Amino acid sequence: MLTWVEINKKALAFNLQQFHKKIGKGIEIIPVIKSNAYGHGFIEIARFCDTCKLINKIAVVNLAEALELRKNKIKKQIIVLSFFDFNELTGESASELKNISLPIYDIATAIKLNNFSKKSEFKIKIHLKIDTGASRIGFLPNELIKNIALLKKLNNLIIEGVFSHFASSEEDKKYTQKQKNIFDKTITKLKALGINPPMIHIACTAAALVTPQNQCNTVRLGIGFYGLYPSKKIKKIIKLKPVLSWHTRLIQVKDLSKNTLIGYGGTYKTRRKTLLGIIPVGYWDGLDRHLSNCGQVLFKGKKCGIIGRICMNLTMIDLAGLNAKTGDKITLIGRQGKHEITADDLAQKIDTINYEVVTRINPQIKRIVC
Secondary structure, rough: OOOOEEEEEHHHHHHHHHHHHOOOOOOEEEEEHHHHHHHOOOOHHHHHHHHOOOEEEEEEHHHHHHHHHOOOOOOOOOEEEOOOOOHHHHHHHHHHHHHEEEEOOHHHHHHHHHHHOOOOOOOOEEEEEEEOOOOOOOOOOOOOOHHHHHHOOOOOOOEEEOOOOOOOOOHHHHHHHHHHHHHHHHHHHHHHHOOOOOEEEEEOHHHHOOOOHHEEEEEEEEEHHHHHOOHHHHHOOOOOOOOOOEEEEEEEEEEOOOOOOOHHHOEEEEOOOOOEEEEOOOOOOOOOHHHHHOOEEEEEOEEEEEOOOOOOOEEEOOOOOOOOOOEEHHHHHHEEEOOOEEEHHHHHHHHHOOOHHHHHOOOOOOOEEE
16 A cells, blocks of 8 residues: 555544543534544544444535435434435335435525425424524525425424534634624524424534533534634644654655756756655645645654655655665654654645645545554
8 A cells, every 4th residue: 555544543432532531421422424524534523423332423515425325324413514415316216215314505495305205204303504604505594484384384393402513712712702692593583483493503513622611412523523724713622642643655765966856847956966756646635735845744754845846646755865775664644752743833834834745645545543
């Protein structure tokens, strides 16, 4: 195997335990494993969750992900957070909905799902999504209240939850509180109208820690589950361990003379005799092209620079005179000796967020749980 991602299940368990210590008793924590588990491996992380006694439910982005989990024998309840395609509700897939909860963010979808459920032998659980200020999917609060009478008549749907999502829980406490106030007022109105679902959730990793009063009775644990921090502020509140490391192997090593041009466009010229290493990883694999001539990798516990433009499937590195041979291990994200390269390091260099760095690691790369 030339390139692989390692998933540290002890770090996963540690992170989950850390959040249980920080989050109030009686509040359920639901790991979010959408988008290939934030790049960590969808089925691999789901299997961990399925056997973990601290986890009762898991959350995904859409019905396709939920059905994929069922195909892979994942048994725990699944909550779909964003959307689903009615075309997926056919044949055997329909029967899988018994323990899958779907999001409802407009009345037309609710009516259509209720009609579908009439043909089934069971009722479908739903979570009502409220747009409290992120301006993404969701009922506007007044719109939801106006449609409650109709929703209550949809007897084939079970309102299991009501939820929303903060737009700026780390940066803007005032706006976050405004959203929470809107959410609370809407919940109060729903209860007055006879809607009292067992699950109420709005807090993500950051919100659960920065504003613990916003935890409600359920918290959605996203990026923090994987040992990554949504902001520097969170680092001061909780200690986490990164779950993912990314490795590859040298496929060629060669000596180059001074003034040799490297890669497409010759954007790098060697300043001295250089030992060049080539790895079978490029932007197709998720190594961002903006790391060309500025990124680093780890080799034998030392940081070595990426030189030349990152190619689609190859990257060249300056091995800095270290003894090297084909097959030697290179670390792209992770630790070797005293040095470490983190997802945050890469994000800072390319002006993005750690979420993007890890979720863009190609799903075809093998994830190994260790």
